[in-house]
Amino acid sequence: MANYEVHEYDVLVVGAGGAGLRAAIEASSMGVTVGLVCKSLLGKAHTVMAEGGVAAALANVDEQDGWETHFCDTMNGGKMMNNWRMAQLHAQEAPDRVRELERWGAVFDRTKDGKILQRAFGGHKWKRLCHVGDRTGLEMIRTLQDRGVHQGITVYMECAITRLLKDGNKVSGAFGYFREDGRYVLFKAKAIVLATGGVGKSFPVTSNSWEYTGDGHALAYDAGAQLIDMEFVQFHPTGMVWPPGVRGILVTEGVRGEGGILRNSKGERFMFKYLPEATRNDYAETEEEAKIWVDAAIRGEKTQARRPPELSTRDNVARSIYLEVKAGRGSPHGGVFLDISYQDPDRVKKKLPSMYHQFKELADVDITQQPMEVGPTMHYIMGGVRVDADTAESQVPGLFAAGEVSGGMHGGNRLGGNSLSDLIVFGRRAGAGAAEYAKKHTAAPSIVDDQIKAAIDEMEAPFNRKDGKNPYELQRKMHEIMSTYVGIFREENDLKKGISLLEALKEEIKQVSISGTKTYNPGWHMCRDLRNMIICSEAIARSALSRTESRGAHSRLDYTETDPEQQKSNTAIFQDGDSMKLEKTPTPVMPEELKKLFVKKEPANA
Amino acid sequence: MREAVMKVFRGTDSGSGEFKTYKVPIEEGMVVLDAIHYIQGYLDPELAVRWNCKAAKCGSCSAEVNGHPALMCKSRMDHFPEGQEITVEPIKTFPLVKDLVTDVSWNYEVNKKIPAFKPSENADWTFMQEDIERVQEFRKCIECFLCQNVCHVLRDHDRKDVFYGPRFFVRMAGLEMHPLDTENRAGILKDQAGLGYCNITKCCTEVCPEEIHITDNAIIPLKERVVDEFYDPVAKLFKTIFGKKK
Amino acid sequence: MNQSKTSGAPAELGATSRNDAWWVEPALVATGFTLFIIYATWRALVDYQFQEWGPYLSPFFSPKITLPGWQWSPAILILWMPAGFRATCYYYRKAYYRAYFMDPPACAVGHFGGEKYCGETTFPLVLQNLHRYFLYLAIVVVGFLWWDAFSSLFYNGSFHLGLGSLVLFGNCIFLSFYTFGCHAFRHLVGGRLDCFSCTSGAKTQFKLWNIVTKLNEHHMLWAWVSLCSVGFADFYVRQLAAGVWTDIPFIGS
Numbered sequence A: 001m002a003n004y005e006v007h008e009y010d011v012l013v014v015g016a017g018g019a020g021l022r023a024a025i026e027a028s029s030m031g032v033t034v035g036l037v038c039k040s041l042l043g044k045a046h047t048v049m050a051e052g053g054v055a056a057a058l059a060n061v062d063e064q065d066g067w068e069t070h071f072c073d074t075m076n077g078g079k080m081m082n083n084w085r086m087a088q089l090h091a092q093e094a095p096d097r098v099r100e101l102e103r104w105g106a107v108f109d110r111t112k113d114g115k116i117l118q119r120a121f122g123g124h125k126w127k128r129l130c131h132v133g134d135r136t137g138l139e140m141i142r143t144l145q146d147r148g149v150h151q152g153i154t155v156y157m158e159c160a161i162t163r164l165l166k167d168g169n170k171v172s173g174a175f176g177y178f179r180e181d182g183r184y185v186l187f188k189a190k191a192i193v194l195a196t197g198g199v200g201k202s203f204p205v206t207s208n209s210w211e212y213t214g215d216g217h218a219l220a221y222d223a224g225a226q227l228i229d230m231e232f233v234q235f236h237p238t239g240m241v242w243p244p245g246v247r248g249i250l251v252t253e254g255v256r257g258e259g260g261i262l263r264n265s266k267g268e269r270f271m272f273k274y275l276p277e278a279t280r281n282d283y284a285e286t287e288e289e290a291k292i293w294v295d296a297a298i299r300g301e302k303t304q305a306r307r308p309p310e311l312s313t314r315d316n317v318a319r320s321i322y323l324e325v326k327a328g329r330g331s332p333h334g335g336v337f338l339d340i341s342y343q344d345p346d347r348v349k350k351k352l353p354s355m356y357h358q359f360k361e362l363a364d365v366d367i368t369q370q371p372m373e374v375g376p377t378m379h380y381i382m383g384g385v386r387v388d389a390d391t392a393e394s395q396v397p398g399l400f401a402a403g404e405v406s407g408g409m410h411g412g413n414r415l416g417g418n419s420l421s422d423l424i425v426f427g428r429r430a431g432a433g434a435a436e437y438a439k440k441h442t443a444a445p446s447i448v449d450d451q452i453k454a455a456i457d458e459m460e461a462p463f464n465r466k467d468g469k470n471p472y473e474l475q476r477k478m479h480e481i482m483s484t485y486v487g488i489f490r491e492e493n494d495l496k497k498g499i500s501l502l503e504a505l506k507e508e509i510k511q512v513s514i515s516g517t518k519t520y521n522p523g524w525h526m527c528r529d530l531r532n533m534i535i536c537s538e539a540i541a542r543s544a545l546s547r548t549e550s551r552g553a554h555s556r557l558d559y560t561e562t563d564p565e566q567q568k569s570n571t572a573i574f575q576d577g578d579s580m581k582l583e584k585t586p587t588p589v590m591p592e593e594l595k596k597l598f599v600k601k602e603p604a605n606a
Numbered sequence B: 001m002r003e004a005v006m007k008v009f010r011g012t013d014s015g016s017g018e019f020k021t022y023k024v025p026i027e028e029g030m031v032v033l034d035a036i037h038y039i040q041g042y043l044d045p046e047l048a049v050r051w052n053c054k055a056a057k058c059g060s061c062s063a064e065v066n067g068h069p070a071l072m073c074k075s076r077m078d079h080f081p082e083g084q085e086i087t088v089e090p091i092k093t094f095p096l097v098k099d100l101v102t103d104v105s106w107n108y109e110v111n112k113k114i115p116a117f118k119p120s121e122n123a124d125w126t127f128m129q130e131d132i133e134r135v136q137e138f139r140k141c142i143e144c145f146l147c148q149n150v151c152h153v154l155r156d157h158d159r160k161d162v163f164y165g166p167r168f169f170v171r172m173a174g175l176e177m178h179p180l181d182t183e184n185r186a187g188i189l190k191d192q193a194g195l196g197y198c199n200i201t202k203c204c205t206e207v208c209p210e211e212i213h214i215t216d217n218a219i220i221p222l223k224e225r226v227v228d229e230f231y232d233p234v235a236k237l238f239k240t241i242f243g244k245k246k
Numbered sequence C: 001m002n003q004s005k006t007s008g009a010p011a012e013l014g015a016t017s018r019n020d021a022w023w024v025e026p027a028l029v030a031t032g033f034t035l036f037i038i039y040a041t042w043r044a045l046v047d048y049q050f051q052e053w054g055p056y057l058s059p060f061f062s063p064k065i066t067l068p069g070w071q072w073s074p075a076i077l078i079l080w081m082p083a084g085f086r087a088t089c090y091y092y093r094k095a096y097y098r099a100y101f102m103d104p105p106a107c108a109v110g111h112f113g114g115e116k117y118c119g120e121t122t123f124p125l126v127l128q129n130l131h132r133y134f135l136y137l138a139i140v141v142v143g144f145l146w147w148d149a150f151s152s153l154f155y156n157g158s159f160h161l162g163l164g165s166l167v168l169f170g171n172c173i174f175l176s177f178y179t180f181g182c183h184a185f186r187h188l189v190g191g192r193l194d195c196f197s198c199t200s201g202a203k204t205q206f207k208l209w210n211i212v213t214k215l216n217e218h219h220m221l222w223a224w225v226s227l228c229s230v231g232f233a234d235f236y237v238r239q240l241a242a243g244v245w246t247d248i249p250f251i252g253s
Ligand SMILES: Cc1cc2nc3c(=O)[nH]c(=O)nc-3n(C[C@H](O)[C@H](O)[C@H](O)COP(=O)(O)OP(=O)(O)OC[C@H]3O[C@@H](n4cnc5c(N)ncnc54)[C@H](O)[C@@H]3O)c2cc1C
Pocket: A014, A015, A016, A017, A018, A019, A020, A037, A038, A039, A040, A045, A046, A047, A048, A049, A050, A051, A052, A053, A054, A055, A136, A137, A159, A160, A161, A162, A176, A195, A196, A197, A198, A207, A208, A211, A215, A216, A250, A379, A380, A402, A403, A404, A405, A416, A417, A418, A419, A420, A421, A423
């Protein structure tokens, strides 16, 4: 058996994005030993790319705001599929978590009276997103990174975990390799927090990076945990569509929050006609009213006018754009136009500096002068590891999950800005939960040699196969399947076809091979990542097939209506022997006092 | 189809590495990182490169393109004259791992030595936009380490023993100028961080993809703060008489 | 992990993979400086009999200083101040470290000589830290030059305006833009504060700092423009004094 190094911690955190860092900070401040592992360098996790802001009902700008409204917005946005308890904790704790970031050195944009400034975002009734221009995620990750470093947390960079190890039914460690030189490593741990983010790399057009191969989802699945709500994949309405190399790169919702207008090739402001009946009253009726709202927002004043239709929820805007393009009213490169150029150029550059540069440098478009071309891009997965709301523990004892890899918080559709707040609220809870667990279970974790051997064999195999399949080619195949059969709009026959093709691809993946050495060999890494991606792809396709309605981010061509009955159950995926099983489990039912919040004061909010 | 000729450094040892030439079809709007990905995906799956966001936000894909330190995801292919070879090399100041990947861990070690943010105890946490504008510029840093790479103190003179480098002056400036921070880092700046080794030749500013005015807004103001504390007898006297601000 | 190894940095002067004309800028800077230094030295030490003409006093010889027993050029008593100011200026430092010391000559290009690099930490370069004292002197000198420019408007008891006055005023404006855009000045008027809104005094300083910052953003430009203007002002007066050129009067004679 090949050599491997061994480290031991009370708590091992896998993933150093917002959720992982916050978990590690919490656990370490509770006095347990903490190790932190991440696939790329510290500070490069996806969180760094988040732009628009972090949602928290601080009520600095709109003083009517409060956690109840944030809670209702989140549940409405999630089409009531959310775990209500998570949504509640999230809305209640987000303000404190944001203030805490400020205490740790984060420097948010300010209101005129020196408080944290908040901007509007889709689906949020009030101006709620604390931000730093359009680089909020960078601010957040740098703050947490420095805090963690000063707490003395040990970080293993460019180290990928490939297996969770178990002692009986509970976790006892994790196995992985260092990307730099391919050496193997075993982490013994009493508790493990998964904070590995999402699954975007299953799709060809995505705002996500190479890291998003669904590792955490797959690790948890392999370890016996359940994945819920996997059919809910968020397509962000505004990704870049041109030039080809940048297709999918995100255009922050902040553009629309600052007053960006969507038009089709005929110059129509089409979002007016796509507002769902239920929430039509929350949005402006005419262009004039929308303009009054934007002007007031720019001056930092109050107004009776309602917000522009572009601030509808993401699922709705993404579908609308898709339909406009389908109907032949798209822009030259197959998107629609997003226009902020009617505003003062200096203000645009100040509020959206990285968008300005992104378009200027990558697309030769000056957004202060011309409209952008945008279209839907795969962005976020609402589904993930089923966890307990209060402790973030999964069904596998000792295994916790937080951030994008966990499921339940966002239900059928995530509101913009609710992810960054999710990371710090549940990152902290997962860290605390894991530390508590580790304190209770004092016995040293025991490791079974067979599991290590299996993990090593799996990694060695691609080198030993001669003339197998090229991993990049297989990934292209998977992209093809996912974009053709499991895209924004789904249909039974497509999904079935997709699943059978994925089944076949699964067999091919077993034949993948690579040459060369283990020193920073991305082809070799891809061989392993493929397996995770295909697990997630299959979970998405199967879950999507099982939900015979359209709800939130899940849109079926053959079932276009929302079916109230299906709100009552979540889709759960789990492993049974060698095959993937699916089960419907009851959606947690809200207590009466929370239900009341939806009845009178709060109009339903799409 | 139009093709670009890419000369890419391959090897695990800077002494014995070599340039390999690849032909890559050009698409409109393509960046150098796209070309590298094409090579990975179709010609050479082992080619090592670090990247994450492909949108100039994470600072992973630093390299030297035609000798210029730059982010590969931000270097447009059509900015180079057509038909001319494009060379891509790893950054030079840090030990090579393989191909375009270097070991930048030294930077993370340096970061640990910087005294943390220390807000005043009785702060009420209101401060104005104008108080933080300077700090926000510094906090734009994406840690691409291109400034560390190009800085001749590290690159040519290899003074990692006495010099933290521009990235960390930017970081310290962000802490020092925070309206609520109470720590005084002037001593560290002068001694451990080696601010005096910087001869303000501004290469760091020239390469910074975030367009942070590293020299003018971070390093020089810090040098002046060090002067206040250590080189200016009058300022020193003034401070002793009228009390320390910090 | 070997931390102190440079993974293949160019060792000798000029070694680089850059394929652009990186040497143009340092070459131009070196030429410009050298020409100016030669001219100024010649004027100060050799050609110093032409100091003033009519209402105009050359900036190289202002203020007029008479020391008992001093038999050399009066420029020597004056020029060390602006020379010291410029020599310790952050912009000029950059420029001559690149163009003369070639350390580095340009970015990502191999440097010249020197085994043990000490930057500005040891004598004599550590004295660069005294730049602000030269600033104080330079402000006094600029004050005198403004005085000279105004005085040139009153000649023989009546108002007078000639091309020479415009040259002197122009020079004063450019020199002021340069001097008051100084980095040390920017620090002293407000940059040293951490909070701009905390006291009313700080708010005033913030306004000043903003103005200085505007000038400072183009410090390099003003450094060159004022260098040329001061050289030209001197040359203009010299030519008048030497009888080569004649002034163009607009008002008065
Ligand atoms: C372009 C973009 C813009 C966004 N803007 C916003 C916004 O404005 N507001 C908002 O709320 N949300 C936004 N989001 C969503 C949000 O940024 C992400 O959902 C969130 O950052 C996920 O954080 P995380 O901590 O769960 O994971 P990440 O930050 O992605 O971190 C995952 C970590 O896990 C590590 N990892 C993964 N697999 C392994 C493995 N096998 N072994 C070891 N380590 C592993 C990775 O290296 C990484 O460190 C945006 C997302 C994108 C892509």
